Amino acid sequence: SAVISQKPSRDICQRGTSLTIQCQVDSQVTMMFWYRQQPGQSLTLIATANQGSEATYESGFVIDKFPISRPNLTFSTLTVSNMSPEDSSIYLCSVEGPSGYTFGSGTRLTVV
Amino acid sequence: AQTVTQSQPEMSVQEAETVTLSCTYDTSENNYYLFWYKQPPSRQMILVIRQEAYKQQNATENRFSVNFQKAAKSFSLKISDSQLGDTAMYFCAFMPRVYQKVTFGTGTKLQVIP
Numbered sequence: 596s597a598v599i600s601q602k603p604s605r606d607i608c609q610r611g612t613s614l615t616i617q618c619q620v621d622s623q624v625t626m627m628f629w630y631r632q633q634p635g636q637s638l639t640l641i642a643t644a645n646q647g648s649e650a651t652y653e654s655g656f657v658i659d660k661f662p663i664s665r666p667n668l669t670f671s672t673l674t675v676s677n678m679s680p681e682d683s684s685i686y687l688c689s690v691e692g693p694s695g696y697t698f699g700s701g702t703r704l705t706v707v
Numbered sequence: 708a709q710t711v712t713q714s715q716p717e718m719s720v721q722e723a724e725t726v727t728l729s730c731t732y733d734t735s736e737n738n739y740y741l742f743w744y745k746q747p748p749s750r751q752m753i754l755v756i757r758q759e760a761y762k763q764q765n766a767t768e769n770r771f772s773v774n775f776q777k778a779a780k781s782f783s784l785k786i787s788d789s790q791l792g793d794t795a796m797y798f799c800a801f802m803p804r805v806y807q808k809v810t811f812g813t814g815t816k817l818q819v820i821p
Binding site: 596625626628632636637638640643653685687689691694695696697698700701703 | 752
């Protein structure tokens with residue numbers, strides 16, 4: 596299975612600012628997925644990122660709030676823009692593997 | 708749309724005992740994939756086991772096994788000889804086909820008691 600390096604692992608941010616989360620994969624993958632996990636909740640898909648094209652966002656998520664970059668087949672970033680306390684969550688990236696989806700270690704974001 | 712239901716928010720089991728976590732799902736697909744993921748306090752999502760719907764044989768990975776009942780749309784996880792390291796949130800997940808959106812259940816918090 597692919598190995599994903601996700602950073603930062605955690606951050607505390609002021610409201611109104613932005614944070615960019617990075618995921619680096621040790622192999623080329625077609626699609627990368629970004630999830631949000633609110634406190635005590637399950638995972639919710641934010642968007643699917645393909646290399647060389649615009650990300651596909653799920654209902655309730657918009658590009659202006661969560662811009663995504665996918666410059667090559669091993670790397671992607673998710674930016675959480677104009678943050679508010681409601682954005683406090685764990686954010687995870689994921690890729691499809693031969694046995695199932697592999698996840699990054701997650702970014703715990705706290706907005707104060 | 709697919710839905711995944713985990714009706715047990717929390718469970719506990721004595722160390723070395725066996726515990727079964729329940730999961731049901733709803734889909735109109737005939738071929739699909741089911742997963743159990745474990746999320747310990749470190750928050751890392753770890754794939755525990757995977758089942759392809761076209762396979763009648765239940766998947767097994769060491770102490771972890773599933774009871775896949777396709778007609779009933781049920782996919783339970785059995786953990787044998789529970790260990791303290793099994794303490795975690797467990798999420799059941801459904802994927803209609805490869806590279807498609809994965810739908811997660813709400814999770815079951817499992818506590819293994821020494």
